[in-house]
Amino acid sequence: MTTISRKQREIQEREDLILNVAREMLLERGYLGMTMDRIATEIEYSKGTVYQHFSSKEDVLVALAGQTTRTRASLFVRAAQYQGATRDRMWAIGVADDLFMRLYPAHWQSEQIIRAVSIQSKATRERLSQLESTEMESFHAVSGIIRDAIAQGDPVVENESTPHQLAFGLWSMSFGAHFISASSPNLVLTGMSDGDESLRRNYNALLDGYGWTPLSSEIDYTATRQRVLEQVFPEEGRRVGLL
Numbered sequence: 528m529t530t531i532s533r534k535q536r537e538i539q540e541r542e543d544l545i546l547n548v549a550r551e552m553l554l555e556r557g558y559l560g561m562t563m564d565r566i567a568t569e570i571e572y573s574k575g576t577v578y579q580h581f582s583s584k585e586d587v588l589v590a591l592a593g594q595t596t597r598t599r600a601s602l603f604v605r606a607a608q609y610q611g612a613t614r615d616r617m618w619a620i621g622v623a624d625d626l627f628m629r630l631y632p633a634h635w636q637s638e639q640i641i642r643a644v645s646i647q648s649k650a651t652r653e654r655l656s657q658l659e660s661t662e663m664e665s666f667h668a669v670s671g672i673i674r675d676a677i678a679q680g681d682p683v684v685e686n687e688s689t690p691h692q693l694a695f696g697l698w699s700m701s702f703g704a705h706f707i708s709a710s711s712p713n714l715v716l717t718g719m720s721d722g723d724e725s726l727r728r729n730y731n732a733l734l735d736g737y738g739w740t741p742l743s744s745e746i747d748y749t750a751t752r753q754r755v756l757e758q759v760f761p762e763e764g765r766r767v768g769l770l
Contacts, residue, residue, distance in 0.1 A: 542580045544570055546594060549587050553637050558644050563587075585649035592641045593658045595634040599627050600664035602760075607668040609759050611751070613676035614739050617697075618748055619755040620669055621730055624701055625723060626760055629767040635705065670694040682737035693737060700729055 531539070548569045552561045563584055567574040581587045606623035609616050628635055647655065673690040676682055682693070708722035731743035756764035764770035 538580075541570075541572070541576070542590075545577060545580055546587070546590055550591055550594075550633060550637050553588075553591070553640055554633060558588075558640055561587075581654075582651050583649045585646040586651055586654050588641050588644070588646045589650040589654040589658050591637055593654065593661055595631070595638050596658060596661040596665065598631055598634060599624075600661050600668070602627055602763075603665045603668040605759055606755070607672055609755055611754075612741070613672055613679060613681065614734065614741060615751050615755075616672045617669070617676075617734065617739075618730075618751050619759060620672070620697075621727060622752055622755045622760065626763045626767065628705060630763060635709070639706065639709070666694055666698065669697060676739060682734065682739035689737075693733075696733060697730065700733065701726065704729070 545566060549561060549566055552565060552569070556565075561584065563574055563577055563581075566587070567577045570577075581590065602623035603620055606619035607616060609619040611619070670690040670693075673682070673693050677689065682689070704722060704726040727748075731748065735742050735744075756770055761770060
């Protein structure tokens with residue numbers, strides 16, 4: 528177990544404070560309204576202290592994105608360890624994605640703003656590397672299950688890039704569905720009163736199309752979802768009222 532010094536703990540606590548304030552400011556004021564001066568004023572430290580942690584406003588944004596991807600990845604990694612068939616494990620990833628959206632709405636909202644602006648050029652390489660690493664954790668958790676499934680004969684192997692293609696397809700579907708649900712107040716007019724349920728149906732349609740068994744017509748994945756919540760995410764499930 529790694530022990531950190533009091534000074535290291537104080538530095539980390541101050542950085543966490545900066546990021547918490549920055550996230551709230553980003554959501555309230557938007558990209559242009561979040562500034563290093565305002566962050567310093569809010570936390571009652573000098574601007575120089577803020578710059579000791581972050582080289583620029585863009586560096587703060589990358590760190591915020593890193594918090595988000597790290598939080599999501601921790602749920603995905605736990606989901607991937609669910610004891611069950613590979614398709615059940617993939618379903619557990621879907622449960623983790625749903626829990627992330629319910630538990631951390633501020634993370635998702637700020638992520639949309641961050642991804643909409645160009646931050647690559649001014650952020651430090653260290654922060655960008657951390658972001659890339661944590662983002663890939665979620666991707667690898669998903670593609671790892673797909674590789675296990677292929678090794679066991681499912682899903683149908685189209686070519687050697689199938690794990691990446693399918694993982695990207697699921698990622699795109701999830702990201703797009705959440706974005707549309709969050710940004711389209713008239714979604715109900717399309718006939719989809721429950722965007723989450725539609726997303727789950729589309730997940731199943733895609734996996735069925737790959738021939739990944741058991742097919743959605745052969746098993747009750749609602750029951751699987753319940754087992755995942757009870758066995759992997761009992762605390763989180765209770766927090767959002769699913770258990």
